[in-house]
Amino acid sequence: xxxxIDGKMISQQIKDExxxxxxxxxxxxxxxxxxxxxxxxxxxxSIYVNNKKKACAYIGIESLAYELPEETTQEELLAxxxxxxxxxxxxxxxxxxxxPAHIDEDKVIQTxxxxxxxxxxxxxxxxxxxxxQPGFLSCTPAGIIQLLKRxxxxxxxxxxxxxGRSNIVGKPMALLLLRENGTVTVCHSRTRNLKExxxxxxILIAAIGKPRMINHEYIKEGAxxxxxxxxxxxxxxxxxxxxxxxxxxxSAITPVPGGVxxxxxxxxxxxxxxxxxx
Amino acid sequence: xxxxIDGKMISQQIKDExxxxxxxxxxxxxxxxxxxxxxxxxxxxSIYVNNKKKACAYIGIESLAYELPEETTQEELLAxxxxxxxxxxxxxxxxxxxxPAHIDEDKVIQTxxxxxxxxxxxxxxxxxxxxxQPGFLSCTPAGIIQLLKRxxxxxxxxxxxxxGRSNIVGKPMALLLLRENGTVTVCHSRTRNLKExxxxxxILIAAIGKPRMINHEYIKEGAxxxxxxxxxxxxxxxxxxxxxxxxxxxSAITPVPGGVxxxxxxxxxxxxxxxxxx
Numbered sequence: 001x002x003x004x005i006d007g008k009m010i011s012q013q014i015k016d017e018x019x020x021x022x023x024x025x026x027x028x029x030x031x032x033x034x035x036x037x038x039x040x041x042x043x044x045x046s047i048y049v050n051n052k053k054k055a056c057a058y059i060g061i062e063s064l065a066y067e068l069p070e071e072t073t074q075e076e077l078l079a080x081x082x083x084x085x086x087x088x089x090x091x092x093x094x095x096x097x098x099x100p101a102h103i104d105e106d107k108v109i110q111t112x113x114x115x116x117x118x119x120x121x122x123x124x125x126x127x128x129x130x131x132x133q134p135g136f137l138s139c140t141p142a143g144i145i146q147l148l149k150r151x152x153x154x155x156x157x158x159x160x161x162x163x164g165r166s167n168i169v170g171k172p173m174a175l176l177l178l179r180e181n182g183t184v185t186v187c188h189s190r191t192r193n194l195k196e197x198x199x200x201x202x203i204l205i206a207a208i209g210k211p212r213m214i215n216h217e218y219i220k221e222g223a224x225x226x227x228x229x230x231x232x233x234x235x236x237x238x239x240x241x242x243x244x245x246x247x248x249x250x251s252a253i254t255p256v257p258g259g260v261x262x263x264x265x266x267x268x269x270x271x272x273x274x275x276x277x278x
Numbered sequence: 279x280x281x282x283i284d285g286k287m288i289s290q291q292i293k294d295e296x297x298x299x300x301x302x303x304x305x306x307x308x309x310x311x312x313x314x315x316x317x318x319x320x321x322x323x324s325i326y327v328n329n330k331k332k333a334c335a336y337i338g339i340e341s342l343a344y345e346l347p348e349e350t351t352q353e354e355l356l357a358x359x360x361x362x363x364x365x366x367x368x369x370x371x372x373x374x375x376x377x378p379a380h381i382d383e384d385k386v387i388q389t390x391x392x393x394x395x396x397x398x399x400x401x402x403x404x405x406x407x408x409x410x411q412p413g414f415l416s417c418t419p420a421g422i423i424q425l426l427k428r429x430x431x432x433x434x435x436x437x438x439x440x441x442g443r444s445n446i447v448g449k450p451m452a453l454l455l456l457r458e459n460g461t462v463t464v465c466h467s468r469t470r471n472l473k474e475x476x477x478x479x480x481i482l483i484a485a486i487g488k489p490r491m492i493n494h495e496y497i498k499e500g501a502x503x504x505x506x507x508x509x510x511x512x513x514x515x516x517x518x519x520x521x522x523x524x525x526x527x528x529s530a531i532t533p534v535p536g537g538v539x540x541x542x543x544x545x546x547x548x549x550x551x552x553x554x555x556x
Contacts, residue, residue, distance in 0.1 A: 130405065131445040186462050
């Protein structure tokens with residue numbers, strides 16, 4: 001039976017570390033503030049935004065909530081972002097995605113100052129991460145590195161296979177594993193013999209977006225498996241990995257829920273604290 | 279016997295295409311200008327700078343040469359870069375690397391406007407490339423993609439292995455091969471069983487920086503091999519690949535000299551033309 005990598009516990013550790021740092025910063029007279037901007041009232045987005053506000057409250061970060069109507073224009077949103085860029089009392093800016101179809105997400109992300117880009121989505125943040133310069137790391141892949149490190153999974157010299165090449169998970173994940181000296185392969189929908197390639201992995205990151213697609217046929221015996229997927233099937237949550245099928249076959253695995261999910265918010269809090277310290 | 283991928287010929291094609299485009303732009307009243315900044319008189323740098331000036335002259339791009347003394351301060355260099363950023367008649371800015379030790383290269387690169395960053399080294403350029411947004415592509419890896427495409431080497435679905443993870447070749451190379459739908463693995467000094475990993479490659483990119491290290495033991499029979507190395511041994515040029523040892527074993531290979539080398543300048547010219555068109 002595999003070791004279960006407990007993302008809930010590890011994310012709690014990180015949030016508690018942030019809380020301690022914030023207490024010290026507060027004593028030094030620093031105030032930390034995250035602006036959270038939501039456009040429209042998508043129910044999933046509202047849940048995410050709410051969880052971020054709760055995490056801020058727990059840690060001692062002020063959250064400034066901007067709940068804009070669905071019909072907000074791109075110009076209005078950009079003007080708000082620019083105002084938040086200027087405000088000295090705002091350390092981080094988070095615009096909840098997805099945005100309504102009439103707004104250009106790329107344009108909005110590019111308008112956020114890289115100095116306040118706590119999501120790590122700005123091209124300058126991505127580029128800095130790629131070439132090893134200081135900057136905010138994309139939260140989900142940075143959280144996965146923490147999951148591995150705090151579970152004593154060695155990355156250096158290991159074969160790491162990332163399935164999926166999205167801008168917010170697959171590609172930054174590959175770059176961060178490379179930074180940790182892993183030998184990194186990125187697979188995707190055009191990969192031939194995906195099972196064979198995935199089976200090389202000592203550490204397999206599944207970020208495909210297909211419920212329970214990855215079964216034991218894709219996994220080398222004893223591999224460590226990180227499941228980035230979040231799906232709801234018949235009222236139950238599941239990931240990209242068929243947990244029950246692989247759990248006796250792997251050495252360690254993240255569950256869904258309670259694996260990668262909670263890490264994203266923890267790393268967002270970490271980025272906010274870093275922003276205040278700079 | 280392998281097919282020899284002729285970088286000299288392909289780079290000439292690209293330069294001729296640029297020349298035609300520049301002629302059209304000139305007729306439209308546009309003038310294209312590349313500022314080339316060199317600090318000190320490193321002989322290798324002087325040769326590179328000279329070759330770039332010659333390519334500009336061939337294509338019809340004005341080159342503005344700034345030959346600054348070795349003792350130029352960082353502040354002076356940054357002031358020049360900022361002046362060039364502002365000048366409307368300058369489309370591209372190239373600061374020849376390496377810079378003298380008393381100047382912070384990263385700081386200089388970050389000061390070049392991403393709109394004129396024809397080397398593609400600015401973090402915002404690297405990030406844009408990573409997430410598939412418009413921006414200047416790093417010249418050497420972009421040149422390698424052109425070598426493959428113009429030699430009818432299909433990348434999609436192929437196993438591509440990049441040996442080396444530098445900021446100017448290895449990492450951008452991996453991202454561009456991924457964009458072309460290759461299954462991409464990045465190896466480096468900490469990779470275990472490098473021979474075994476390299477042998478998976480349908481397309482092998484050698485960018486290690488060690489003369490003739492890659493022999494037939496690293497290469498699958500029939501693979502396509504791109505040699506990014508440039509070394510001088512006993513007065514003769516060689517690459518990272520032991521050409522004579524592998525030439526009967528591979529299906530296609532770039533020679534050194536005359537392979538990847540000439541592509542870098544051709545792609546720099548391409549970037550200058552793109553910059554003028556924006």
